Amino acid sequence: MQNSAEYKFDLKEIPKEQRPREKLIKYGPDVLKNGELMAVILNTGYRGETVLELSHRIIKEYGSKAIVQEKNVGRLMENLGIPLVKACQIVACFELGRRFFKEEPGRFPTIRSPEDAYRYLEGMKKLKKEQFRGLYLNTRNKIIHDEIVSIGTLTANLVHPREVFQPAIEYLAAGIIIAHNHPSGDPDPSEDDLKVTRQMTKVGKTMAIEVLDHIIIGNERYVSLKDKELM
Incomplete structure (x- = not known):
């Protein structure tokens, strides 16, 4: 009390x-x-x-x-x-x-490119703490669920695949876009970022739920690991 x-x-x-x-x-x-x-x-x-x-x-x-x-x-x-x-x-x-408002039409957008994902997630650039998010998409690339997976410095130990893929199973997602911010403002990926990406991509292939991209958000720009061919 x-x-x-x-x-x-x-x-x-x-x-x-x-x-x-x-x-x-x-x-x-x-x-x-x-x-x-x-x-x-x-x-x-x-x-x-x-x-x-x-x-x-x-x-x-x-x-x-x-x-x-x-x-x-x-x-x-x-x-x-x-x-x-x-x-x-x-x-x-x-x-x-x-x-x-769960069934409200148009509540979640369709993501056709890394730029679309960034526009949806752009508010993360203002966050003071590192936050790891999962965007869960249907077969038409429309977001059907958005979840905060963890808060804190991103490491493979902090972000467990179970926490990322459980919502995908619950919401019957066809694909996932993972994203996190760098409070430092520099969105260039760290080795831990790449390690987490490889881990999630591997699990996604096993579960037949594709990890479509990993978006890292900085102050004025973002990095798509898919565009950079880092996944």
Whole structure:
């Protein structure tokens, strides 16, 4: 159980004209920024951060696309330094949204080239931590699922094939595009990047689920290992 003494701020302590909840009631959700909407969900701050400060930090550090896809409560707690109840609120909120809009037409694009994949993943260039993602495609190269596989420095030990291919089995994917960012800004592949790529490609051949590409994202450019003939 969380210690209530750690929750030092709530929405009522913010000046009335700045309160996200009051803005939501008066103007509707369209006028609220992402951080303000997150503040309505979280309701209180934590350990010296106001709820707005906490909300903006969560989105900035994790990335808006990444946090929408995150399903692991423990990982969210560890990476953001937030308590269990807040991690649960975030995961439950976005899971509900995913379920409501799972069948929404056009929600996921068709990937015809490395450039298409980069456009979809471009937001990763702003992330402060290295993140490994899997894009799961059907036979028409349309994304049917997008999952964060791991967060942290990419190594063959950190990224296990089981975690990459389990969603492919679950969603009946025909192919996978793996991707990760380099917070340093330089997308040139490291030896670990190449090792992980070879490992995933080998497992994909065994399972008849093709690893179509590995996209590495830097600040202003990206590298496709398929284009570079490195896989």
